[in-house]
Each structure stands twice: as C-alpha cells, then as structure tokens.
Amino acid sequence: MSDDRPGLQPRRCEDVRLRGFSGRASVEEATAWVDAHGERLGAEAIATREATGRVLAAPVEATVNIPEAARSAEDGYAVRSRETIGAGAYNPLRFSLQPATEPLREAAAALVAAGAALPAGADAVLPFSAAQVDGAQLEVTGAVAEGMGIEREGQEVRAGTAPVAASRVLRPEDAGLLASLRVERVLVMRRPRVRLVIAGPKGSSSVRHGDADGAMLAALVARDGGVVESAVREAVGRKALAAAIAAPGADVVLVAGRTGTGPDDEAPLALAEVGELALHGVALRPGGSAGLGVAGAEGAVPVVLLPGAPPACLCAYELLAGRLIRRLGGRAPGLPHAVREAEVGGKIVSGVGSVDMCWVRFVQGRVEPIGSAEEVSLGSVARADGFVLVPAPLEGHAPGARVTVYVCG
Amino acid sequence: MSDDRPGLQPRRCEDVRLRGFSGRASVEEATAWVDAHGERLGAEAIATREATGRVLAAPVEATVNIPEAARSAEDGYAVRSRETIGAGAYNPLRFSLQPATEPLREAAAALVAAGAALPAGADAVLPFSAAQVDGAQLEVTGAVAEGMGIEREGQEVRAGTAPVAASRVLRPEDAGLLASLRVERVLVMRRPRVRLVIAGPKGSSSVRHGDADGAMLAALVARDGGVVESAVREAVGRKALAAAIAAPGADVVLVAGRTGTGPDDEAPLALAEVGELALHGVALRPGGSAGLGVAGAEGAVPVVLLPGAPPACLCAYELLAGRLIRRLGGRAPGLPHAVREAEVGGKIVSGVGSVDMCWVRFVQGRVEPIGSAEEVSLGSVARADGFVLVPAPLEGHAPGARVTVYVCG
Numbered sequence: 001m002s003d004d005r006p007g008l009q010p011r012r013c014e015d016v017r018l019r020g021f022s023g024r025a026s027v028e029e030a031t032a033w034v035d036a037h038g039e040r041l042g043a044e045a046i047a048t049r050e051a052t053g054r055v056l057a058a059p060v061e062a063t064v065n066i067p068e069a070a071r072s073a074e075d076g077y078a079v080r081s082r083e084t085i086g087a088g089a090y091n092p093l094r095f096s097l098q099p100a101t102e103p104l105r106e107a108a109a110a111l112v113a114a115g116a117a118l119p120a121g122a123d124a125v126l127p128f129s130a131a132q133v134d135g136a137q138l139e140v141t142g143a144v145a146e147g148m149g150i151e152r153e154g155q156e157v158r159a160g161t162a163p164v165a166a167s168r169v170l171r172p173e174d175a176g177l178l179a180s181l182r183v184e185r186v187l188v189m190r191r192p193r194v195r196l197v198i199a200g201p202k203g204s205s206s207v208r209h210g211d212a213d214g215a216m217l218a219a220l221v222a223r224d225g226g227v228v229e230s231a232v233r234e235a236v237g238r239k240a241l242a243a244a245i246a247a248p249g250a251d252v253v254l255v256a257g258r259t260g261t262g263p264d265d266e267a268p269l270a271l272a273e274v275g276e277l278a279l280h281g282v283a284l285r286p287g288g289s290a291g292l293g294v295a296g297a298e299g300a301v302p303v304v305l306l307p308g309a310p311p312a313c314l315c316a317y318e319l320l321a322g323r324l325i326r327r328l329g330g331r332a333p334g335l336p337h338a339v340r341e342a343e344v345g346g347k348i349v350s351g352v353g354s355v356d357m358c359w360v361r362f363v364q365g366r367v368e369p370i371g372s373a374e375e376v377s378l379g380s381v382a383r384a385d386g387f388v389l390v391p392a393p394l395e396g397h398a399p400g401a402r403v404t405v406y407v408c409g
Numbered sequence: 410m411s412d413d414r415p416g417l418q419p420r421r422c423e424d425v426r427l428r429g430f431s432g433r434a435s436v437e438e439a440t441a442w443v444d445a446h447g448e449r450l451g452a453e454a455i456a457t458r459e460a461t462g463r464v465l466a467a468p469v470e471a472t473v474n475i476p477e478a479a480r481s482a483e484d485g486y487a488v489r490s491r492e493t494i495g496a497g498a499y500n501p502l503r504f505s506l507q508p509a510t511e512p513l514r515e516a517a518a519a520l521v522a523a524g525a526a527l528p529a530g531a532d533a534v535l536p537f538s539a540a541q542v543d544g545a546q547l548e549v550t551g552a553v554a555e556g557m558g559i560e561r562e563g564q565e566v567r568a569g570t571a572p573v574a575a576s577r578v579l580r581p582e583d584a585g586l587l588a589s590l591r592v593e594r595v596l597v598m599r600r601p602r603v604r605l606v607i608a609g610p611k612g613s614s615s616v617r618h619g620d621a622d623g624a625m626l627a628a629l630v631a632r633d634g635g636v637v638e639s640a641v642r643e644a645v646g647r648k649a650l651a652a653a654i655a656a657p658g659a660d661v662v663l664v665a666g667r668t669g670t671g672p673d674d675e676a677p678l679a680l681a682e683v684g685e686l687a688l689h690g691v692a693l694r695p696g697g698s699a700g701l702g703v704a705g706a707e708g709a710v711p712v713v714l715l716p717g718a719p720p721a722c723l724c725a726y727e728l729l730a731g732r733l734i735r736r737l738g739g740r741a742p743g744l745p746h747a748v749r750e751a752e753v754g755g756k757i758v759s760g761v762g763s764v765d766m767c768w769v770r771f772v773q774g775r776v777e778p779i780g781s782a783e784e785v786s787l788g789s790v791a792r793a794d795g796f797v798l799v800p801a802p803l804e805g806h807a808p809g810a811r812v813t814v815y816v817c818g
Contacts, residue, residue, distance in 0.1 A: 018484075018520075018537055018542070019537055020536065020537045020538055048624070049624060049627065052628035052631070052632075066786075066788065073718075074669075075427075075669050075670040075671040075674070111427075111671075111672060112671075113669070113671030113672065113673060113674070114669055114671060114717070114718060115618055115717060115718065116671075127429065128427060128428055128429040128670055129429055133427070151786075155786070156786035156787065156788035156789070157786075157788040163788050163791050163792075164791055168818065169818050171628075171817055171818045172625050172628035172629040172632060172723075173625055173719075173723055173787055173790050173791070173817070174791060175624040175625050175627070175628045176621035176622065176624050176625030176719050176723070176787050177621065177719075177787040177788065177790075177791050178624070179620040179621045179623070179624035179625070180618075180620065180621040180719070180787060182620075209524055209589075211588040211589065211591075212585035212586065212588045212589040213585065214588070215457070215458060215584040215585050215587070215588035216581050216582055216584050216585030216588070217581075218458065218584070219461035219580075219581035219584045220581040222461070223461075223581055260483075260484050260522070260523055261484040261537060262484040262520075262521075262522030262523060262525075263520060263522065264522060265484070265522070308523070308524060309523060309524065310582075310585050310586075310589070313585075314582055314585070338747050377475075377560075377564070377565035377566075378565065378582055378585050378586040378589060379475065379565035379566040379572050379586065380565070381582050381586075382572050382573050382582070382583060382586050383572075408580055408582070409577065409578050409580040
C-alpha cells in the first residue's frame with residue numbers, strides 16, 4: 001500500500017502522543033495528497049426529474065430537433081411575408097382569414113398562438129398591432145420580413161448536438177431543456193458514500209464534541225454532494241476505531257476526534273494498523289492534528305482524520321475532507337462558498353507558519369475578526385459572516401488590506 | 410377582494426386576446442405587489458438534524474453553558490499556574506504526577522486530554538513542550554499564566570443567550586452548535602406549498618413547453634425553499650384552469666402558459682373568475698405577459714401567471730414568483746444567485762421600456778451576450794454562465810461598461 005504517485009514524498013508518521021508534533025505537512029502538501037487520491041467515482045442513471053443539483057457524467061445528446069417543425073414564436077397571423085410588402089397605415093392590404101390547419105391560400109392569413117404549428121406555406125407571423133379583423137377579412141397595415149415571429153425547425157436545439165455539457169451541476173433550467181428533449185433518464189456522477197466515525201467518549205465534554213461533529217459533518221457531506229453511508233458513534237479505543245475504518249462499503253471515511261497528542265488519541269494508530277497513515281499533522285489552524293491515509297482493499301479508500309474540537313473539525317473538513325468528497329463526486333474541488341472581496345477593518349491576527357482560518361464579520365462593509373483561529377468556538381463561528389484564509393508566511397492582515405472572504409451559509 | 414394596500418394603485422385589466430397589451434406594469438410595480446402579498450407563513454417544529462438549509466423562525470436560547478464546566482483546551486498537564494512561576498530550561502521544577510479525577514495536590518500535575526474535565530484546583534494546562542516525564546515525576550521547564558490552555562465555563566456559549574439568530578438559513582456548523590446545546594427540535598419557517606398549474610395542450614409544441622415548464626418550475630421551487638403541493642398537468646380551458654387555481658391547499662399558485670394574446674389564452678380570465686386579476690402584462694423581456702392576482706378564501710392565496718414559453722416562464726419566475734416564494738418562506742427576497750461584477754465585451758442589446766434579462770457568457774473574463782432577450786431559448790440559456798438585468802430606461806450596455814452578472818447554477 002505504499003504511495004508512489006509522483007510529487008508525493010513519503011512521510012514518516014511518528015507517535016505524537018504525550019510529545020507533540022515535531023513537524024507538520026504544509027496545507028499544499030495535504031491538498032496535493034487529497035487531489036492524488038480524489039479520483040472521480042463512476043456514474044449512475046437516474047430519473048431526470050431528480051437530477052437537478054447532480055453532476056452530469058456524460059453530455060446529453062439531442063435526438064430530436066427543438067422545435068421539431070417551424071412554429072409560431074408569438075400570437076398573431078401566419079402569412080406569406082412577400083404578400084405583405086407595401087402594407088402600411090395609409091395602404092392597408094386585405095387578406096382572407098382561414099384556419100391554421102390548412103395550407104395557406106394566396107392572400108390569406110391564419111390566426112396562430114405562440115408555440116403553435118404554422119400552416120404550410122407561411123413564412124412569417126404578423127403581430128396583432130399590424131392587423132385588424134374586419135368580418136371574414138383581415139386588414140393588414142404593416143409588412144413583415146421572412147422569418148419574423150417564427151422559430152425555425154431546430155433553432156433552439158439541433159438533433160445530434162449536445163446542448164448540456166458533461167461535468168456540470170444540473171440547473172433548474174436544464175431540467176426544463178431535458179424535458180423538452182424527452183430525456184427521461186440521465187447519467188450522473190455517483191454520490192460519494194461517506195462513513196462518519198465519531199471517536200469517543202473521552203469525558204463528557206468530548207462526547208458533546210462528538211455530537212456536534214456528527215451533526216455538522218452530516219450536513220457538510222450533504223452540501224458537498226456526498227451521502228452518509230453510515231455513522232459509527234462512539235468508537236472507543238484503537239480496536240473499535242480500526243474496525244470502523246476498515247469495514248467495506250464506503251468511498252471515503254472521515255474519523256472525527258482522537259487525532260491529537262493525548263494518551264488516548266489513537267485514531268492515527270488505528271488507521272496505520274488497518275491501512276496506511278500517509279500524513280499526520282497539517283500546518284493549519286485550527287485543525288493542526290488532522291491526518292490523511294488510506295484503508296480498504298488495495299488501499300483504495302481515502303481516510304481523513306479530523307480533530308475532535310468542532311472548529312478544528314470544521315476547518316480540516318473544509319480544506320481537506322470536503323475537497324476530497326467534491327473531487328470524488330466530480331464537483332469543482334475548491335471551497336463551495338460564495339466569495340466577496342473586502343477591506344480589512346480591525347487587524348486579523350494569524351500565526352506564521354500555518355494557514356489560519358479566521359472567522360470574520362462584516363461591519364459597515366469592512367471585515368472585522370471574531371477572535372483568533374486558536375480560540376474560536378462554534379459559538380463564535382455562529383456569529384461570523386464568513387472566514388478569511390491567511391497564508392502560512394503571513395502573520396495576519398493589517399487594516400486597509402484587501403482580502404477574500406468566504407461567505408458562510 | 411379589492412386591494413387597498415397603500416401604494417398599490419388598482420389597475421384595470423383588459424382582455425388582451427387578439428389585440429395585444431395596451432400597456433404594461435413596470436417591474437417595480439409588479440415587485441411592490443409581490444412584496445405586499447408575500448407575508449411570511451407560520452413556523453413548524455422539526456428535528457434539528459433535518460434543519461440545515463431551513464430558515465430559523467425563532468432564536469434558539471441556550472439552556473446550558475458550553476462548556477458546562479471549565480475544561481482543558483489542549484492535551485497537556487493541568488497545574489496551578491502560580492506554581493510554575495520561574496520554571497525554565499535552566500531552572501526545571503519538579504511536580505508529582507496524579508490522576509486528573511482527584512483534586513490537584515500541591516506541586517502536582519495531572520495529564521489531561523483536550524476537552525477533558527480539569528481536576529479541582531487546576532487553573533492552567535501546561536503543553537507537552539514545557540514538560541518531560543521522569544518516572545513518577547514531571548520536570549517542568551516553562552511557566553504558564555492562569556487560564557492558559559483552558560476553556561472557562563460558558564466561554565463558548567452562556568446559558569440564557571441566543572447564539573443562533575432568528576431568520577437565518579441554518580448552516581452546517583449551526584447543526585453542530587445546536588447538537589452541543591442538546592437542542593433536538595427547532596422552530597423553522599414552514600415551506601411554502603406551491604401548486605403548479607400547467608396550461609395545455611395547445612398544439613404539440615405547446616405541450617412540450619408545458620413539460621419543460623413543469624420540470625423547471627419544480628426544480629426552481631425546491632431551490633427557493635418551497636415544496637410542490639400538487640402539479641396539475643394540462644389544465645385545458647377556462648373552467649379547468651379556474652378550478653385548478655381555486656382549489657384549497659396551496660400557499661401560492663403558479664400557472665404556466667395561456668397568458669398571452671392568443672384566442673385560447675384564458676389564464677387571466679380564469680383567475681378573474683375565481684379571484685382577482687390585479688395586474689396583467691409586465692414590462693419585462695422575456696416574460697411580458699406575466700400576471701399577478703389572488704384567489705382562495707378572502708383572496709389570501711397569491712397567484713402568479715407565468716408565460717408558457719420556457720425562457721419567459723423562467724424570467725417571470727425569477728423576478729416575481731421566486732421572490733414571492735422566498736418571502737413567504739422567510740428568505741431574503743432578492744435573487745439567490747451568486748453575483749459577479751464584470752466588464753462587458755460585446756454589446757448587450759436590450760429594449761427601451763422593459764427590464765431585459767440578457768443571458769451571457771464569460772469569455773476571457775469579459776461578458777458576452779448570447780442572443781437577445783426576445784430570441785432566447787432554453788437551448789441558449791443552457792450555454793449561458795449567467796444573466797444581466799438591463800434596466801427599463803437603457804437600450805443595453807456598451808463594451809467596457811461594468812455590469813452585475815447573476816451566475817447560473
């Protein structure tokens with residue numbers, strides 16, 4: 001199960017318990033590992049009506065033209081355009097009226113509704129503003145050019161083309177287009193099956209961490225297009241953790257808790273026992289005790305070790321686990337948050353040497369920090385409008401600096 | 410059922426069939442009507458684990474402190490801070506080691522894991538980097554200040570406060586916080602129950618419009634937090650339309666199709682029969698035949714008439730129906746799309762006198778139009794990255810202008 005993908009140096013992972021981390025991988029290294037292990041899963045066919053928000057796995061080819069035949073684009077009178085030449089308010093021309101279901105006679109017009117088939121021979125639709133009914137006749141007071149008020153056959157979509165590109169997240173309006181094309185099933189990327197392993201209990205506070213992590217991770221996985229395969233609660237001890245990590249059935253395993261330097265922080269050891277611990281300790285705050293590795297047959301299942309403290313769990317999820325899940329499901333790997341550029345109001349303090357996720361608020365359009373990355377809690381995260389990622393070489397952002405805010409919610 | 414809300418002038422709605430619109434309401438007037446009829450619905454209690462993405466109806470009050478008692482914020486040794494004063498690499502101090510479950514003795518330290526309860530008497534946690542175990546003793550080589558490495562009782566959330574504000578869309582991290590607070594049920598805004606009435610059939614092309622509109626509207630309603638109460642397919646004729654509009658059970662009714670100037674465009678007449686047609690014709694392209702009104706007992710159910718041509722249906726949904734549904738459900742009424750400011754590349758052409766929804770692509774970071782608002786189809790919408798709204802007084806945007814793009818998908 002050794003990793004010989006190019007560009008990934010094998011790391012020695014030491015037991016950090018009661019000692020602390022002697023070094024940490026950079027966020028770039030951890031991200032590169034995630035990208036190398038986040039190969040797209042397969043596809044599945046589902047009903048088109050359930051496909052909005054899913055990722056299209058193959059382009060949908062149109063088997064019919066839309067429209068299938070020329071049709072009226074507006075309500076009005078179908079005519080032969082050349083017969084309207086010269087018509088005007090001072091030179092009204094008289095047409096006979098006939099049903100739209102019969103071929104258009106000479107100097108005749110047929111009432112048509114938008115979307116309706118045209119009578120054979122018609123090549124334009126005259127708007128009501130240029131025609132007045134006068135008994136069985138129509139007085140035409142304006143000319144129309146050929147093709148006006150008409151949708152040509154295949155004008156919207158031509159048979160044989162692929163109007164919806166693969167890899168895109170299907171939009172509500174795509175659902176409409178696919179219904180027009182009579183596409184009842186589409187091939188979409190399979191949702192990554194995510195196992196949540198909540199380590200615990202470690203004193204009552206830690207159980208609470210587990211509850212918070214479990215609820216939060218379930219919601220984050222759903223946001224990123226994954227589905228929770230199973231949630232293993234309170235895996236206690238190395239043996240239970242190892243069994244929960246190794247069980248088949250998941251495309252990715254997230255372990256929350258027991259990643260740190262305490263005596264019972266056995267998640268990395270459990271992973272090493274049933275798979276390979278590729279990396280433990282990331283230069284990320286909060287979340288520095290995160291780890292990455294593989295388990296399962298032939299090491300095919302990536303495993304992300306997330307710290308138990310909820311803000312650290314959140315941060316490591318956003319930058320590592322979420323990226324992995326988005327990649328497996330064929331989504332854009334970057335953070336899914338809306339972004340907003342803004343000016344820093346109060347100084348944002350960060351640690352040199354780690355990427356810091358600093359939660360912030362907007363106050364009169366400027367960015368104000370909410371505590372430091374070290375002291376953050378879910379209570380303070382709940383007050384935030386978003387977060388700023390401060391790169392490792394910086395010790396923060398001074399007032400006046402322009403930063404990118406990832407907007408929460 | 411007359412409308413005497415302030416600022417809304419009653420309009421006379423005439424039969425536009427075979428004549429055309431003699432005038433149209435401005436988008437501002439239509440929006441004001443929507444806002445006056447989009448009163449928030451009631452609330453319902455649901456399980457917290459299902460609440461992410463829902464709108465919180467009342468603030469959640471914390472009934473417990475988090476943490477409930479002081480706890481260790483990191484892995485290390487719980488100590489009395491004043492006993493570490495003077496410790497350093499050249500002046501190591503010796504402490505005895507004891508279990509964390511017993512009150513801290515003098516000159517003693519207890520191993521604690523992050524999140525664990527502190528022994529009585531401890532007021533700081535010493536990191537591993539400042540302590541080495543030496544048999545049953547601990548050699549302390551650094552001092553810690555009071556409070557270091559500790560989370561105080563209630564530091565994250567104090568009992569009696571409301572850490573999650575009402576009216577917000579619950580985020581994944583809120584799910585974690587609510588689990589920490591042991592909140593198992595929350596009060597959220599009820600989802601608006603939306604009836605979709607698809608008018609048809611009107612020739613085969615129009616049926617296709619109905620299929621497209623139905624699929625698209627179902628996905629749009631879900632996006633905006635509504636739930637489809639029922640979908641009435643192929644309501645044919647004024648009587649069937651009127652019955653579908655008037656039936657009880659929906660908070661809002663959307664009728665798609667039969668709003669134009671053709672002979673069988675009876676949706677406005679059907680609405681007038683069972684309720685009140687407040688407005689028919691909006692200065693909006695595409696979507697100019699949209700209408701607004703009320704039905705149901707005491708005119709309490711707003712009804713939006715959407716044009717049948719799918720791009721027109723989409724446009725009128727986004728600006729009118731979607732806004733109504735978002736308001737009813739307590740969401741921000743504005744367009745839910747991510748926005749991006751960008752420079753216009755190729756000229757965006759628009760009609761003076763109407764708000765035009767112009768679909769666009771980004772080409773090398775600049776905005777390029779995809780056809781005009783008049784000729785757009787779902788096939789061209791599928792190629793768009795977003796849309797620009799051109800205000801009524803303008804005839805478009807010249808190259809070089811800065812515009813706001815509402816990003817699709």
